[in-house]
Amino acid sequence: MPLHLPPRPRKALACLFALLAVACALWPAPAPAVAVVAARDLPPGVALTSADLRLTPLTERPTGVLESLDTAVGQALTGAARSGEPITDVRLTTADPDRTSVAVRLADAGVAELLRPGSRVDVVGADAEVLADGATVLAVRDAKPDRLVVLGLSRKNATRIAAVSLEQPLAVTLR
Secondary structure: OOOOOHHHHOOOOOHHHHHHHHHHHHOOOOEEEEEEEEOOOOOOOOEEHHHHEEEEEEEOOOOOOOOOOHHOOOOEEEEEEEEOOOOHHHHEOOOOOOOEEEEEEEOOHHHHHHOOOOOOOEOOOOOOEEEEEEEEEEEEEEEOOOEEEEEEEEEEHHHHHHHHHHHHEEEEEEE
């Protein structure tokens, strides 16, 4: 059954709906969320500066994406980042001038498939001696005929591991 209103309330209701339509059309759209992204291709392990990063609007934000440059400046990436790639909280680690990186080939290249940037490992020599504990995997790269693993650790341990890796294969244990 249709609703019949006298002319006056009908005009008032029509005006109210017209005003509501104008208000909806003029209502500002919500500002898009911003995210910290890499301003250029960035290597792992290097302390980030404001020149390395920029803010950009994102319609869909990944979980954990940073919204402030100050949150990332002075931190280091656990793995390389491409230009425009959003920077998330799990990609950052504390930048430490006493830490560096070393590339090693593992005795069992298949183990490298289990590693991801950010993984923590202990480095073990051929005689079962732990050469370094708590190293951070920065990158895993294909290098014919095996795989190359880049580890972040103290300068002292990195030098030792580099020297030992020239003489014997190395292994890692996952933490």
